[in-house]
Amino acid sequence: MRVIDNSEGRFLGYVQVHVASRVYTLPVEAAPLGREGGTLRKAGFFADGGERLGILVDIDASDQVQRETIERASVDAARHLSQRFLN
Numbered sequence: 001m002r003v004i005d006n007s008e009g010r011f012l013g014y015v016q017v018h019v020a021s022r023v024y025t026l027p028v029e030a031a032p033l034g035r036e037g038g039t040l041r042k043a044g045f046f047a048d049g050g051e052r053l054g055i056l057v058d059i060d061a062s063d064q065v066q067r068e069t070i071e072r073a074s075v076d077a078a079r080h081l082s083q084r085f086l087n
Contacts, residue, residue: 008032008059012066015055015074019081026077028070030059045073047080 009031017024026045033041033056043061047053055073057066 010059012057015070015077017074017077017081019078020086022081022085024053024077024081026054026074028055028057030057030066032060033058043069043073045076045080053077053080 009029012028012030014025015028017026031041033043041056043056043058045053045055055070055077057069057073061069
């Protein structure tokens with residue numbers, strides 16, 4: 001499974017985000033954060049307008065930085081999902 005369409009990425013696993021009584025499972029991928037198609041990718045939670053949600057971490061970052069990114073992105077995902085589905 002690819003979170004982003006990047007052959008250099010590495011799938012790390014899933015994070016479950018609990019919002020009210022629902023559980024959302026988001027894929028986590030480590031990839032280079034260089035430019036893709038002219039835009040700079042940003043580490044953290046992303047939602048591409050459709051149903052595609054996920055978390056991207058910098059493949060070159062240390063394990064500690066990747067964990068912190070995943071934690072921060074999980075909070076952002078919960079906020080996004082609660083605004084989208086509970087309001």
